[in-house]
Amino acid sequence: MTVTEQPSRPAQTAAPRWQPARDPAPLLPDAEPYRVLGTPAAARLDAELMRGLYGELVRGRRYNQQATALTKQGRLAVYPSTTGQEACEIAAARVLREQDWLFPSYRDTLAAVARGLDPVQALTLLRGDWHTGYDPREHRIAPLCTPLATQLPHAVGLAHAARLKGDDVVALALVGDGGTSEGDFHEALNFAAVWQAPVVFLVQNNGFAISVPLAKQTAAPSLAHKGVGYGIPGSLVDGNDVAAVYEVLTEAVERARSGGGPTLVEALTYRIDAHTNADDATRYRSAEEVEAWRAHDPVALLERELTGRGWLDEAGIEAAREAAEEMAAELRAAMNADAELDPADLFAHVFAERTSQLREQEAMVRAELAAESADGPAAGPVAGEEH
Numbered sequence: 069m070t071v072t073e074q075p076s077r078p079a080q081t082a083a084p085r086w087q088p089a090r091d092p093a094p095l096l097p098d099a100e101p102y103r104v105l106g107t108p109a110a111a112r113l114d115a116e117l118m119r120g121l122y123g124e125l126v127r128g129r130r131y132n133q134q135a136t137a138l139t140k141q142g143r144l145a146v147y148p149s150t151t152g153q154e155a156c157e158i159a160a161a162r163v164l165r166e167q168d169w170l171f172p173s174y175r176d177t178l179a180a181v182a183r184g185l186d187p188v189q190a191l192t193l194l195r196g197d198w199h200t201g202y203d204p205r206e207h208r209i210a211p212l213c214t215p216l217a218t219q220l221p222h223a224v225g226l227a228h229a230a231r232l233k234g235d236d237v238v239a240l241a242l243v244g245d246g247g248t249s250e251g252d253f254h255e256a257l258n259f260a261a262v263w264q265a266p267v268v269f270l271v272q273n274n275g276f277a278i279s280v281p282l283a284k285q286t287a288a289p290s291l292a293h294k295g296v297g298y299g300i301p302g303s304l305v306d307g308n309d310v311a312a313v314y315e316v317l318t319e320a321v322e323r324a325r326s327g328g329g330p331t332l333v334e335a336l337t338y339r340i341d342a343h344t345n346a347d348d349a350t351r352y353r354s355a356e357e358v359e360a361w362r363a364h365d366p367v368a369l370l371e372r373e374l375t376g377r378g379w380l381d382e383a384g385i386e387a388a389r390e391a392a393e394e395m396a397a398e399l400r401a402a403m404n405a406d407a408e409l410d411p412a413d414l415f416a417h418v419f420a421e422r423t424s425q426l427r428e429q430e431a432m433v434r435a436e437l438a439a440e441s442a443d444g445p446a447a448g449p450v451a452g453e454e455h
């Protein structure tokens with residue numbers, strides 16, 4: 069006797085239908101990362117746009133080298149380099165309009181610089197000089213975010229609010245592979261999808277979260293697949309192919325702008341340098357692995373394509389290098405000047421009303437500074453503080 073034949077059971081009603089509300093197939097990323105450079109698709113590229121991106125990549129590479137050198141000279145406290153990841157950084161900055169917002173992580177000073185921020189301002193936080201170092205509203209660049217993935221819900225909130233107000237604003241948020249394991253990643257993607265917020269998430273999968281390789285970070289088929297669970301299209305792209313990243317992000321930004329909702333883009337790339345200057349990457353990865361990725365270098369990939377097509381010549385390469393050298397020289401000079409800092413600023417911009425703990429800490433710092441100074445107290449009362 070089958071279960072349905074049992075006489076004591078009530079008449080069987082039709083099982084409630086629960087079907088996926090949406091067909092997941094269109095949300096799935098392709099199996100292979102999208103590429104343009106070195107493929108027939110490169111023939112339809114805009115030569116002028118690509119030459120511009122090439123100049124920015126060369127400048128970006130030089131910026132990474134210079135900032136790293138500044139850590140060795142004691143002029144920068146810490147620098148998380150994006151050497152090898154320049155294509156993602158540059159493309160992310162370039163696909164946005166002026167009114168849009170960029171939400172960077174600590175690694176993404178280059179994206180901020182490519183969006184037009186003064187490199188010295190971009191490095192202020194990493195130099196340990198001041199809070200953000202720039203006015204986020206002026207540049208439409210959120211503060212560089214050190215707590216992993218917390219920039220993502222902020223991006224969603226800003227994008228959703230702009231949409232409610234009828235403002236034409238897209239938010240593009242950058243996050244690392246490790247950041248996708250954070251609760252904030254989940255919350256941000258879920259809200260973004262439910263609200264259809266105009267936001268683009270760009271995961272720079274550079275293979276590692278400090279020393280933790282991706283295989284120990286996730287069992288997902290790819291990070292782009294994570295979008296499907298939220299109802300967000302996932303897209304996989306070669307993160308060292310600037311033409312491909314530019315195209316995929318442009319499409320995602322346009323979709324967001326036209327009311328089509330969020331996109332999750334996973335860019336496959338590699339962190340050529342250590343996590344920061346304080347890290348020794350040889351302890352957890354092989355020289356062979358690094359060399360293999362050096363052979364897939366974003367600057368070289370584009371250079372090869374452009375010179376092969378006759379879109380870039382030696383003079384063009386030289387001009388890009390000279391412009392990059394000029395930027396590096398300016399950055400060196402600016403960073404070699406000592407910043408004038410008031411230690412009391414540490415306490416001045418944390419809360420609208422200072423807490424008793426902050427007041428105690430401030431008094432402690434003042435006392436220490438006074439003790440160190442032969443001339444007596446180091447600083448007067450802080451503006452706005454009641455004494």
Ligand SMILES: Cc1ncc(C[n+]2csc(CCOP(=O)(O)OP(=O)(O)O)c2C)c(N)n1
Nearest residue numbers: 175214215216244245246247274276277278
């Ligand atoms: C909430 C939080 N937990 C831990 C850390 C310490 N931490 C700093 S960077 C990092 C690795 C992040 O890796 P990933 O997201 O892949 O970014 P990448 O540094 O590779 O760009 C960790 C664990 C942090 N900053 N914030």
Ligand SMILES: [Mg+2]
Nearest residue numbers: 244245276277
């Ligand atoms: Mg990483």
